Amino acid sequence: MNRLRVPVLFLTVVLCVLVVCEVEGRGRSSRDLPVGVCPETVNVPKTKWKGGKRVQYVEKVKKNACCSGWYYNRKEKACKAVCDLGCDGGTCVEPNVCRCPTSLVLKDNRQCVPPTCKDPCVNAVCVSDDECMCNPDYVPLNNTHCGPQCLPGFHNDPSTLNCTCNTGFKIDPNNSTNCLPICEPECVNATCIAPNTCSCLYGYDKMNNFTCSPKCDDCDNGDCVAPNMCQCNAGFSKNSVGKCVPVCSKPCLNGYCAEPEKCGCDSGYQPDNDPYVCAPVCKIECVNAICVSPNKCSCLPGFRGSEEGNICTPVCSNCINGDCVGPDVCKCREGFSLEAGICSPVCNKSCVNGECVAPDTCRCNEDYMSNASDSHVCYKPCPGVCEHGTCDLDGVCLCDRGYVAENGTCIELKPVNCESCNGTCSDGECWCDDDKPCFRVESAEVAPTTTLAGMELSWVVAGAIILLLLMVMIVVMQRIYSRRKKYETKTPNYYNACGSVVYTVPNTLTKGFNDLDEEEREDTKSVYENVEEEKHVQKQLLSSEDNV
Structure with a gap:
């Protein structure tokens, strides 16, 4: 049985070792990671071809990242713990865990400050609130005071608890039972532990044999006035992590x-x-623009961008036939001039009944034609013949004096009596105040001439009337001629009853009317009646012509 137990026990031990190694092997990857680093699995979308088709899938990839409550410090290239309340004067060693230097204590879990003792520590250092720790070579006398421990060369007086000082020592003024070594010059931030021998206080570094300066982990741009207590220089202030930064x-x-x-x-x-x-800074200078960000120009008001990103061109609201040389400043091209902000074409002569559409080029208005002899003058043809008148540039027939426009031509005005229109005559022409023709009635003999001169009937009607009058006159003259012929046959010599000589025949003027016989008197009376009838017919002719 004892022989069997040994192999079984050996196998059991080996199995346990293997199990432990397996467990350690599985957890090694996490334990070997730096502090604050945790492994995590992320889904990475990927694409592959399968069966000639593009298939998307998600692959789980393991990577390391800062754990929760930690952040990545690029400068130190490591994960650092985050203390939400801060860790002024100390070090954040774990999330929301602030660790202070040995000379400081943690206040409100966010600030490391020197400890506070209500009663000052004598020959001791305040290491915690209301807790004193004796300086080296001192022994506690009570909670706040420490008495010196007599070194060789010193002795204590048991009755007074004072040390008797040897050479190089002096009585402690605060403790007559203690002897203090004498250091000359005095120790600064240090304790004189032996004649002319200084020992730096806690948190101080030795500068020379008699002077020690406070030690601060990081006090750039400031003065270390106490262990890990930095007082920033003028123009600097502490940031959130306690460093002095410029202001x-x-x-x-x-x-x-x-x-x-x-x-x-x-x-x-x-x-x-x-x-x-x-x-x-814009490497290429901005033209008509300002540099608003690195290598990016922004156009000034009144300018707009161009294909060249650094050049802005001026904007003109209307610069046709000109060049825009500034915001709403148009420089007209040759042959154009600026009028009301627009470059208009210039013609050497003003366009009459037309507009200047190009340099020295006129375009006629609607219904107007260009004058072949002067291209700057446009005219409109008269719709009619405009006889007895002049056609002006606007196609209006301006009739001559004594004519009036009607149906595109000029017709002669009918003369009126000058007495009815306050007319005047000059050089054989008579005109009314309103510039119409008129005539004056002075005698029966001139009336027909004045009347005929002012007739307004057409030539056909006038010709017909004249022909009718001629026929009447011919009939009358024929009748008169036949009667005279008859008188000449009967009595060749007689006196006209109207008192004038109609015609003479030899030996007739001396014969009186009373000398005629009865038959001759009847003939003479008949001739007189014929003459009176002829005068009456002439008066009727004159009257009919006036009416015409």
């Missing part, structure tokens, strides 16, 4: 505060006239 009274635009009241510029920016402003 600028104004925010640094496009930069950061590099020194007190002095900004450092971000990449792509350079100092401006304003010490708190960093201006963007």
Whole structure:
């Protein structure tokens, strides 16, 4: 039985060793990771071809990342714990766990400060609130006081608890039972532990034999006034992690505060006239624009971008036939001039009844035609013949004096009596005040001439009337002629009853009317009646012509 137990026990031990090794092997990957680093599995979308088709799938990939409550410090390239309340003067060793230096104590779980003792510690150091720890070579006398421990060369007086000092020592003024070594010069931030021998206080480093300075882990841009207590220099202040950083009274635009009241510029920016402003840098100069960000121009008001990103061209609301040389500033091309903000064509002569559409080129208005002899003058043809008148440029027939426009031509005005229109005559022509023709009635003999001169009937009607009058006159003259012929046959010599000589025949003027016989008197009376009838017919002719 004892022989069987040994192999069984051996196998059991080997099995346990294997199990332990397996467990350690599985957990080694997590334990070997740095502090604050945790493994995690992420889904990574991937694509592959399967059966000639593109198939998307998700592959789980393991990677390391900072654990919850930790952040990645790029400068130290490590995961650092995060203390939500801060860890001023100490070190955040775990999430929301602040560890203070040995000379400081943690307050409110966020700030490391020197401990506070209500009663001062004598020959001791306040290591915790209301807790004193004796300096080296001192022994406690009570909660706050420590008495010196007599070293060789010293002795204590048991009755007074004072040490009797040897050479190089002096009585402690605070404890007459203790002897203090004498150091000349006095120790600074140190304790004189032997004649002319100083020992630095806790948290201080020795500078020379008699002076010690406080030690701070990080006190750039400041003075270490106590162990791990940094007082920032003028122009600096502590940031959230307790470091002294420069202070600028104004925010640094496009930069950061590099020194007190002095900004450092971000990449792509350079100092401006304003010490708190960093201006963007454009490698290619902006034309009619300002550089608003690195290598990016923004056009000034009145300008717009072009194909060349650094050049902005002026904008004109209307610059046809010209070149835009500035915002809404148009420079007209040759042959054009600026009128009411528009480059209009210039013609050497004004366009009459037309508009200037190109340099020295007129375009006629609607219904107007260009004059072949002068291209700057346009005219409209008269719709009619415009006889006895003149056609003006607007196609209006301007009739001559004594004519009026009717149906596109000029017809002669009917003369009126000058007495009815206050007319006047000059050089044989009579005109009314309203410039119409008129005539004056002076005698029966001139009436027909004046009347005929003012007839407004057409030539056909006038010809017909004249022909009718001629026929009447011919009939009358024929009748008169036949009667005279008859008288000449009967009595060749007689006196006209109207008192005038109608015609003479030899030996007739001396014969009186009373000398005639009865038959001759009847003939003479008949001739007189014929003459009176002829005068009456002439008066009727004159009257009919006036009516015409």
